[in-house]
Structure formats: C-alpha cells, structure tokens
Amino acid sequence: MTAERYVFPHKHLLGIQPLSPRDITALLDQALAFEEVCERPAIKIVPALRKKLVVNLFFENSTRTRNSFEIAEKRLSAEIINFDADTSSLNKGETLIDTAMNLQAMHPDLIVMRHSAPGAHTLLSRHMQASIVNAGDGAHEHPTQALLDAYTLRKRFGRLEGLNVAIVGDIRNSRVVRSNLWLLTRMGAKVTLVGPPTLVPQDFKATWPSIDICHDFDAVIPSQDAIMMLRAQFERGTGAYIPGQGEYSRFFQLNPARMRQAKPDVAVLHPGPINRGLEITSDVADGPNSLILDQVTNGVPVRMAVLYLLSNPHGEQVP
C-alpha cells in the first residue's frame, strides 16, 4: 500500500499550468476530505498543519481570498502571520527579494502570496526554502480560484470531462480565466470564451487550441452546461476597451431573458465580487441556477487541500 502511494510532486503552487490531470484530480479528491471537516457539527479543525508556520503575504488588497486562505489555515491548525504590505518596509524601498530573505530568516513553511506582477511568485520561489502558493499574480494565474471552480463544477455534474463551459466577459484582464483555461482544457472540458472582440485576445487559441472564441453570447448559451461570468473590471481598465457599460450589459449581461435560452439545469458561476446589474442581474446571481455562494464555501476545503499537499516536502520535487 505504501509503495504505490501517490505523492503530490510539486513543492509550490505557482499556477495550474505545471499540474498534470493526476495532480488536479488529487487536489480535488483531497478537498473532498476537507469538505467533511468544514461541515462537521462539532469541531471543524484538524491537526494536519500543527507546528507549521504560514505567512500570508498580500501586496494587493484581497479581503475575500485572504479570508478564505486564513480560514483554511486555521482549520488545519497552522500558525499564521499576516504580512501587511502597506505597513511593511516595502514603503521604505525594500525590494521583493529583501522582503523574502527577511521572511526566510523566520523559517516559514508556506507562503501564500498575492502580487500584481506576473511571475513574482516564480522569482520568490528561487530565493525561499518555503513552499509558495500563488494567490493571484497580475493577469497571469489564480490557481486556487480555478481549483475551487472545478471542484464546484465536479460536485454539481460529477465530472469535468465533456462539460461545455462558457467563460464570459473581460477575458483580457482576468487571471481567473487563464488558470481556468489550463485546468478545464487539461481535464477535457470544452471551453468557449465569450466577450467583445476587444476583450477576448485572439492569441488565446494558440495557447489553448481546443477552445472556441465567440462574440455572440446568445448563440453560445443553449449548448452550455455551465456559464462562468467574469467581473467587468472597470477599475482595472475594462472601460478602455468597450463603448460603455450600457452597451456591455446589452450584449454580455446574464439576465432572465438569456437564462430562458439556457439548459434548465445550467450552472451559473462568478468568481466575485459581482457587479449587480452590470455583468449579471440580481435575480440570476441569487437564483436557483447560481453556484456563486457554493464557490465561496468550496474555496476553504480546496485551499486546505493545497496547503496540506504542499506541507510535507519530499525528495524529488518539481516546481
């Protein structure tokens, strides 16, 4: 039994791209065991990360992701340090590497980091003994979001292979979509990207040849098992690519009229925070097809699975 036991082969979770289908399945299966922990009537804590030190290093604001990670860490009995970038020496001109070396001197076991620069995590991983978990890097990857989306879809449909999934909205500025594309295509789902031509980069087909790109949301809806709406990030420059919010809503908003064209059991997802009345209406976001709050709930066991599988290093690890 011990001889053939599967061991998660990665030291870090920098993105979904380096993961094999076996690794993804292992993470999702592991999250199942932690979902049971989160739903216990009595004590929702297990001693899996006892004596391990986890540093939450957030260079960008993210209340929701950080809270989800922190709950996951507490449920695993980890020691937690929250490193607040605003009050740190970064304001005094310390570089990322200096910050990392200072953290390393305190011997953390895991570092959960969000940073606006794509690849910041890869840089950090070369200077640290700790395992690095990417909690979002610019528009590059947000692996735990893709894992919790996949977990939510697998729980709802029992599989990922063969599912038709439309990802709709600001594809260009989204890190969620890149991680989801790696994950969903690798697990055999059929992904269609939907949005205005200015927000859907055509070169995505070069990286993920199996995907479709379509600018007509209404044409795509009837065949989809799941529709994943993205946040229109006007604060991050979405507005520069489209004529206006009214126009955007007219063509790409998920509303009751469009839901009537969808399969009756279509799953509606959104990574949050939602712009009610912009990319999705309240009656759809709060309606019977919405899995938006399930995604939030599932984020905790999925992040517990990531932290747990990275917490025991072994001999021959790949990044």
Add this chain to the structure above:
Amino acid sequence: MPVAPGPCPMDPGQMEATLRRLATDLVDRVKPDEEIVLLGIRSRGLPLAERLATFLRANTGAPIPVGTLDITLYRDDLTEMVGSPIVRPTEIPFTLKDRTVVLVDDVLYTGRTVRAALDALLDHGRPRRVMLLVMADRSGRELPIQADLAGLRVEVPPGHRVSVRIKEIDGEDGITVEAC
C-alpha cells in the same frame, strides 16, 4: 498464544466464523440500554465493520449505524512524513453523543492508529464510551492501548508482519504472518 510465522493462521472459513463470534461477544459486552455504532478505521476496518453490522442485525434485529474514520490527519508522525498522503473523507452521518462507539480495525500493533482514531472521533462528539474491536491483536504495543475484543491474539517477534486480508479489498479473507 504464540504463533510461528506461517502462511495461514486463519483461512476464509475461520474468518467468517470469527466475525460471527465477535458479533455475539460484542452483544454480550453491552448493556441493553446502550446504543451501539460501529466506526471502521480506513481502509480495512470499514468492510469489517459492515460485515459485523450484518451479523449484529441478525442477532439483535436492529440496524446498527456504520461510519468510517480516516485517521491520517491525526497521525503523530504526519508532519515528519515524506509527501502528504491523500486523505479520504471521514463519514459519520449520525451523532456520537451518548452512543457506545465500537472502533473496528484489522490489526492492533503499536496502538498509534487507535490513539489517532480516538482523537479523530472525539472531534465528532462525546460518546458514552468507546470500545476497540480488532481482527488480529499482535504484540508490539508502544502506547497503553488494548483491544476489548479480538478475533485472534498472536505473539510475534519484531520484524514480522501480521496481515489481515479482506475479500472486499484483497479478493479473499485470511490472516497471514510473515517475516519482512
């Protein structure tokens, strides 16, 4: 009872008879007002618990709840392991409060698995009492833990492996003792 290393201290027929006997012994050991639940320790404890429940039902006429514990997250050597083992869900779809919990496992050896199982189950509630039933009770304890009921008690020297084989997992029932 000292047992020389050999291929077959117990064959499939003896296993079945032993499980039947353990079910009867268990009923004798509990008071009429006690509500029994069985918790099988993954992986071989679960099919053993399920088969015991069938015999218990034949004895008492009442269905006995069966759950399963994965004790991996409670192991005392977890943080020293090379790579994290994949944990499967614990399934206890009933309350443990005021019940008599019978932990079921294949082999009792060092006692460390049972220690972990006690911690795990107490996180799910406060039972009236906890009993331990194992198929094979072998020498080599490292913690002050003992079985209330055992199918077979064997003295084997260190460096020997006592294996319980279960038809649901291994294709055939049986107990073997081998040098390893």
